[in-house]
Amino acid sequence: MIDLTGAEWRKSSRSSTNGGNCVEVASNLEGLVIIRDSKDPGGPVLxxxxxxxxxxxxEIKEKGVK
Known part of the structure; x- marks a missing residue:
């Protein structure tokens, strides 16, 4: 199991402030980028x-995905 207690989460700039679908990213842990659903911070991560x-x-930028 990976210890995520030191992860510094930041919300996607595309996320709204009204409690919609939000993604959070932590990239401060060496060798990892971690993604989670902000509505379920204790849930699964990628x-x-x-x-x-x-x-x-x-790839997203090249394809113009928003």
């Missing part, structure tokens, strides 16, 4: 290697 996360973001 773990990415930093290079995989960069590739994912680049």
């Amino acid at each position: 773990l990415f290697a930093p290079s995989a996360w960069r590739n994912f973001l680049n």
